[in-house]
Amino acid sequence: MCLGLGTYWTGRLAWADHLSRGNDLSSRVEAVRLCPSATLYERLAEKREELGGDPLPDLEQAVALEPENARWRLHLGLRAELSGDLGLAERSYREAARLSRQYQPRYLLAQYYFRRQNADQFGEWSRAAFATAYGDVAPLLDLCWRMQPNAEWLVEQSPAGRPEIASQFLLFLARHRQTGAGLPLALRLTATARSEDLPALLDYCNQCLYEGDGATAMGVWNALCARRLVPGHPLDAARGVSLTNGSFEHPPTGTGFDWRLEKAPWLGFAPFNGGLRLTLSGNQPEICLLASEYVPVLPESRYRLRLAPQPPETPSAEGLEWMVYDPSGKAVATGRSTDGWLTFTPATEVVRIGLIYRRPLGSTRLEGSASIAGAQLELVR
Incomplete structure (x- = not known):
């Protein structure tokens, strides 16, 4: 007998599930009559809403059948808000947040109070959402900025x-x-x-x-x-400590205050004898940036910059010189004097120094390798 009852209820549940997926409303109504479950009432609510009816009574039945399930309360809150029943929507969202420790109920409450332009409640629930968040929170950050920039x-x-x-x-x-x-x-x-x-x-x-x-x-x-x-040491412009990795003690990281080596098909870099070796193919532009670094400086103070002296018998190259830019990209100084120093007076608290290649007049473009021992930057005051 028990086996027969089990078979009967299994068949009844399967039939109800089949009816709940039907395309007509009457099938879904019959499904919840055969097996009144929260999932089947949700499917009935979807079909009723699709046909222009009121889904709220069906969703309230789903909540009544599984009162501890936050999912049904969230669905009820969303539909209630769309229907204009703000009291039911708020109660449903809050109850879902009480039942669940997940991010979604708190995020939906923050959204709800954003739409109501209730700054105090929005702040409370956005903080609660961030505290339980995982993954991308950019949408909530955007809401925060729109609520209070x-x-x-x-x-x-x-x-x-x-x-x-x-x-x-x-x-x-x-x-x-x-x-x-x-x-x-x-x-x-x-x-x-x-x-x-x-x-x-x-x-x-x-x-x-x-x-x-x-x-x-x-x-x-x-x-x-x-x-x-x-890698590297803390910087202090007031003490004249402005260069990072000035002698290429470690491979440039290409970020922050470290060297940024340009990437181009005509340019290559490799460590060399405590410095850096660069290789130009001969197809580079007549003027081109090779490497650069942001450095903190004292505004309105005088600085001078040059390539560090090369060890004896180290291959060097003509056409290498410095250019100094402000953060907007405007040139502060370029070229060099006869002693190899480039002197400049910055107007900002940070500048970008750039090592460039400029084809010397009357010569062909450089093809081959040259080494760089590093850079020297001095605060002249």
């Missing part, structure tokens, strides 16, 4: 102990040109940073440099140097 307020929303979320805050602030406001967050992240946090911190540092915010960039870079997360 205040960088200091946004930094306060960043959850402690969540470096994977904090790094997204940094990049968001950088994209909105709010690098200075992000420095406390960047330093907090740097203090406990792991290798997987380094790309976001360096991206933030780079964005600071692109925006000309040398002080913020140097704060992050020095903190990374102090923790040995990047």
Whole structure:
């Protein structure tokens, strides 16, 4: 007898499931009569809404059948809000957040209060959402900025102990040109940073440099140097310590305040005898950038820059010289004097020094290799 009852109910459940997937409303109504379950009531609600009916009673039945399931309450909240029943929507969202520790209920509550333009409740639930978030939080960051475009307020929303979320805050602030406001967050992240946090911190540092915010960039870079997360030493323009990897002690990383080597089919680089060897194919432009580095400087102070002296019998090349740019890309100084020094007076707190090749007048383009021992930058005052 038990076997027969089991077979009967198995068949009944299977038939109800089949009916609930039918294209007509009556089949789905019959499905919930045969087997009143939350899943089947949700399918009935979908079909009723598709036909222009009110899905809320069916979704309320789903909630009644599984009151501890946050999923049904979220679905009810969404449909109630679309129907204009804001009281039912808010209660459903809140109950879902109580039942679930997941990100989605809190994110939907933040969205709900954003649509209502309730700043206090939005702030509360956006913080709760960030605290439970995983993966991409860019949509919620966008909502925060639209609700309150205040960088200091946004930094306060960043959850402690969540470096994977904090790094997204940094990049968001950088994209909105709010690098200075992000420095406390960047330093907090740097203090406990792991290798997987380094790309976001360096991206933030780079964005600071692109925006000309040398002080913020140097704060992050020095903190990374102090923790040995990047090679090199902390920088201090006031003491004349402005160059990173000036003698190419380590392979250039191409980020932050380190050297950035240009990539082109006519150009190659390789370590050489404590310096760097560059190779030009002869097809390079008559004037071209080979390598560059951002350096912190004292505005309105006098500096001089040159290639470091080469060891004896080291191959060198004609046509190599320096150019200095401000953060906007405007040339501050170019060329060199007869003693090989390029003198300049910056107007900004960070400049970009560039090693360029310029074909000397009356000569063919350089084809072959030359070595560079490094750069020398001196604060003349």
